[in-house]
Amino acid sequence: MAEQFAALIIVVPLIASLFVPVIGWWKKRLCYPWVVAVLIIPLISSLSILNTVMTTGKFSYRLAGWAPPWGIEYVLDHLSAFVLVIVSFISLMVAIYSKKSVQDNLPEKTVPFYTLFLLLVTGLMGIVITGDVFNLFVFLEISALSCYALIAIGEEGAPMAAFNYIIIGTIGACFYLLGIGYLYIATGSLNMADLANILPPLYDSKVILVAFAFFTVGLAVKAGLFPMHTWLPDAYCTAPSAVSALIAPLMTKVAAYVMIRLMFTVFQPHFSIEIVPVFTILGWLAVMAIVWGGIKALAQTDLKRMLVYVVVAEVGYIVIGVSVANRLGLTGAILHIMNDAVMMACLFLVTGAILYKTGTREIHQLSHLNKKMPFTMAAFTITALSMVGIPPACGFFSKWYLILGTIEAGQWFWAAALLCSSLINAVLFFRVIECAYLKPMEPAYAHDGGETIHEEIQRDEAPFTMLVPIVIMAAGVILLGIFSGKIISSVIQFAVPASF
Amino acid sequence: MDVLYSSRPLWAVLVSMIAAFLILATGEKNRNIRESWTIMAAVAKFLIVFSMVPVILQGKVIEYTIVTFYPGLLLQFRIDAFGMLFGVIASSLWIATSFYSIGYVRGLNEHAQTRYFFAFAMCLSSTIGIAFSANLLTFLVFYEILTIATYPLVIHKESKEGIMGGRKYLAYTLTAGCVLLFAIAMIYHMTGTLDFKAGGFMADSGGSSAVLIMLFAMLIFGFGVKAGLMPMHEWLPTAMVAPTPVSALLHAVAVVKAGVFGCLRVILFVFGPGLLHDLGVWLIMAYIASFTIVVAGFLALGQDHLKRRLAFSTINNLAMIILGAALLTKSSMTGGIIHMANHAFMKITLFFCAGALHVKAHKDYVSQLDGIGRQMPLTMGAFAIAAIGLSGIPPMSGFISKWFLCLGALEANQIIFLFVFMTSAMLDVAFFFPIIYNSFFKKPLDDVTPHFDEAPMFMVIPLVITALLSIVFGIVPDAFFRFFSMTSLAVQNILGVG
Numbered sequence: 001m002a003e004q005f006a007a008l009i010i011v012v013p014l015i016a017s018l019f020v021p022v023i024g025w026w027k028k029r030l031c032y033p034w035v036v037a038v039l040i041i042p043l044i045s046s047l048s049i050l051n052t053v054m055t056t057g058k059f060s061y062r063l064a065g066w067a068p069p070w071g072i073e074y075v076l077d078h079l080s081a082f083v084l085v086i087v088s089f090i091s092l093m094v095a096i097y098s099k100k101s102v103q104d105n106l107p108e109k110t111v112p113f114y115t116l117f118l119l120l121v122t123g124l125m126g127i128v129i130t131g132d133v134f135n136l137f138v139f140l141e142i143s144a145l146s147c148y149a150l151i152a153i154g155e156e157g158a159p160m161a162a163f164n165y166i167i168i169g170t171i172g173a174c175f176y177l178l179g180i181g182y183l184y185i186a187t188g189s190l191n192m193a194d195l196a197n198i199l200p201p202l203y204d205s206k207v208i209l210v211a212f213a214f215f216t217v218g219l220a221v222k223a224g225l226f227p228m229h230t231w232l233p234d235a236y237c238t239a240p241s242a243v244s245a246l247i248a249p250l251m252t253k254v255a256a257y258v259m260i261r262l263m264f265t266v267f268q269p270h271f272s273i274e275i276v277p278v279f280t281i282l283g284w285l286a287v288m289a290i291v292w293g294g295i296k297a298l299a300q301t302d303l304k305r306m307l308v309y310v311v312v313a314e315v316g317y318i319v320i321g322v323s324v325a326n327r328l329g330l331t332g333a334i335l336h337i338m339n340d341a342v343m344m345a346c347l348f349l350v351t352g353a354i355l356y357k358t359g360t361r362e363i364h365q366l367s368h369l370n371k372k373m374p375f376t377m378a379a380f381t382i383t384a385l386s387m388v389g390i391p392p393a394c395g396f397f398s399k400w401y402l403i404l405g406t407i408e409a410g411q412w413f414w415a416a417a418l419l420c421s422s423l424i425n426a427v428l429f430f431r432v433i434e435c436a437y438l439k440p441m442e443p444a445y446a447h448d449g450g451e452t453i454h455e456e457i458q459r460d461e462a463p464f465t466m467l468v469p470i471v472i473m474a475a476g477v478i479l480l481g482i483f484s485g486k487i488i489s490s491v492i493q494f495a496v497p498a499s500f
Numbered sequence: 501m502d503v504l505y506s507s508r509p510l511w512a513v514l515v516s517m518i519a520a521f522l523i524l525a526t527g528e529k530n531r532n533i534r535e536s537w538t539i540m541a542a543v544a545k546f547l548i549v550f551s552m553v554p555v556i557l558q559g560k561v562i563e564y565t566i567v568t569f570y571p572g573l574l575l576q577f578r579i580d581a582f583g584m585l586f587g588v589i590a591s592s593l594w595i596a597t598s599f600y601s602i603g604y605v606r607g608l609n610e611h612a613q614t615r616y617f618f619a620f621a622m623c624l625s626s627t628i629g630i631a632f633s634a635n636l637l638t639f640l641v642f643y644e645i646l647t648i649a650t651y652p653l654v655i656h657k658e659s660k661e662g663i664m665g666g667r668k669y670l671a672y673t674l675t676a677g678c679v680l681l682f683a684i685a686m687i688y689h690m691t692g693t694l695d696f697k698a699g700g701f702m703a704d705s706g707g708s709s710a711v712l713i714m715l716f717a718m719l720i721f722g723f724g725v726k727a728g729l730m731p732m733h734e735w736l737p738t739a740m741v742a743p744t745p746v747s748a749l750l751h752a753v754a755v756v757k758a759g760v761f762g763c764l765r766v767i768l769f770v771f772g773p774g775l776l777h778d779l780g781v782w783l784i785m786a787y788i789a790s791f792t793i794v795v796a797g798f799l800a801l802g803q804d805h806l807k808r809r810l811a812f813s814t815i816n817n818l819a820m821i822i823l824g825a826a827l828l829t830k831s832s833m834t835g836g837i838i839h840m841a842n843h844a845f846m847k848i849t850l851f852f853c854a855g856a857l858h859v860k861a862h863k864d865y866v867s868q869l870d871g872i873g874r875q876m877p878l879t880m881g882a883f884a885i886a887a888i889g890l891s892g893i894p895p896m897s898g899f900i901s902k903w904f905l906c907l908g909a910l911e912a913n914q915i916i917f918l919f920v921f922m923t924s925a926m927l928d929v930a931f932f933f934p935i936i937y938n939s940f941f942k943k944p945l946d947d948v949t950p951h952f953d954e955a956p957m958f959m960v961i962p963l964v965i966t967a968l969l970s971i972v973f974g975i976v977p978d979a980f981f982r983f984f985s986m987t988s989l990a991v992q993n994i995l996g997v998g
Binding site for chain 2: 392404415422488
């Protein structure tokens, strides 16, 4: 049964996306329930797959029955099943959330929005599930193209940002494609498992080295790793709220997943660690990403733009975990893929809800938001504390493993960067919390004395469809922290390559 | 050592966390119900904690594992005599503070009372979590929660001063948290365990002495920030902008003692007397603590703001506890650990008095207190008892701790520290006695009512009780809460192994 689920995960949203225009042509308001209903299926499938993988181990699905290496194979091991659950869960939550945001901000574009939304989700899940490097490229492009279009329907400045993203994103994709070409020339295969068998004798070949370099750069662009992140802030910031909430947590994480997949499955760890010193370079780039992202975030007055730079820094976290190339670091990186996805989704959902209710994203205009939107702000605060690394929220635990990893690798500066980043996050998020909870009203409103104002502020909470995903995400931040030990012992420790 | 597995430690922690959410759900409209949650949680917490005392005194430990992350990496409670001592101090004083808080916030008609009681309950939850932690990781988890839970209380007034105090508080404590995280990760990397062990476990880590000293310094820095060890003390006087019950329970008992408790855990249960002796850092530690004691005493002399004066006295006393542990002798440890209890009861009394003066007479400065003893004899009488006690004069409990600390300095063959304790006692007299003299013997100021006119009973009764207890503990150190038995048991455990 679980084998069939592997196909359903891709096929259902793909086919369903083609039906969105039809449904929208008949009755526009049915698009939303359709998309939500459709996205439940991948979530159930991925959960069932994860369950199967946990009980019986890795399995694969041959598309149309063609045997690998000729046919396309979907490979489901602990790592891909784990990331699939994250992707399908967050996309469902964002879909639920999107109702009001799309109704109010994009009334004309409801149909294309939901069509592209499903395509984007299909692409992201395809990247994770496939066991074929070229098929991965196809899904990478499906997700990227739908993403460009989704960003371009955003606010003022979005077309320009999307255009920048297209240029740089296409270059990244080209690099990746070139890498595949080189590999194919050298080996004649595109199947990951097959490549992993063929490649080891060829590790000294210049072709393979060049292919590896292309892969690394291409994926670093896609993941928005410093200094290839320049497209990211504008694109994520100008996109519609529902789109940012989907791509900010998932796009960069999926690219990081591909990085782990290629470096530790297609290539063997000893190639990526010993033959090419790529991790030293990536690690230092990640440190710079953390520092640069933090500094830029400090300079922002716009909440969403601040978060976007935090995304840049968070990519650095994951890359550091990969770069220390030991079991603890990689555990931290994979754990952080999940934790960061949930935290970022929550923060972007909250930002969207605040924008929807108050019409502003300026941090200094958020005063008394705790009275207006208590639940939304409580969710924000919980997630913010998690970003700072306060236990028992989940951010603490990924940070703990990442730091253990850096200590084991003897990379003191990397550990220092992680610690500094917590402090920068503390400044960033407490600034917002101070404004929202404490900042007195602007003098213009406060002329009739301080005390009466407290009475006047009415509760004006975000709509139910927005609030539910936000609260679920915030609860997730705490629960994932408390149960992180369980998650590591039952999934992540098997997702880390066995050779560590 | 016998181990008893029980979920009581977990309930002791959870009971106030549950109460916190009930407080939040009840809200301002039903404030009597909301306050009853606080009282019920405080009493329940104390009863749960206290029900475990007999077991501990039989020499057993109580253990409860919350969750295991990794081999050697788990959230676990293990209550030994030392942790129990801290748990009993914090939970018993929470009852007093709860009643006092109600009188205080209603007397002043404070805003955001729900948030206040919510944060208070969360603080107590994490304090008990700290007291019962079995290992450094669990300790760190609750320590960080405590940092965050205290923040809303520090900024409670939401004035510019309060917000700046809050920022300073976070800057100090979060930085300390980062340093701790790194140091603890390092220790885990070196030894594969984080469990506290009486007499220390770092001796077998195989680390070079440079690394060990660095780790020790990082840990003491991390915990010393909350303990107000100089030069990391600056946030504490600033945090006095918080409401007085907060200063009383958190900035004299729970938060700062959590820092001291952490330092003592590091000195006695992570590194251990043996290793610290070999490394020679105990003497440096002792000098830093002595510096803090003396300088804080002098700084206290210069403060006119009563709560700031008390804050410096707190810094002075906390350093005394750390000095007791750092001297590494039997008597000094006994004195240091018992002083955690004695100082808690005396200092909370002093802060309660400062709060009562603030609510009733609106007086915050030492120079305004002339003749106030005629108006508020109970408050100022309690103040006098606690102040005399802190100066180490019998029969108050401060004498017991001073006696053991001085003995310890002699046992360690370090006469200089005997002088430190003596100087500190002199300074205590110097900055407390003028207050007592002025309030009782000077001519009343114009705004002082010359007849009996006390603060609300909700405030006066708790402070009278804590003051009386400080006398009782001076005469019978083992009364009621069995602090002295627990202290000697803890010291026995540490020295028996080390």
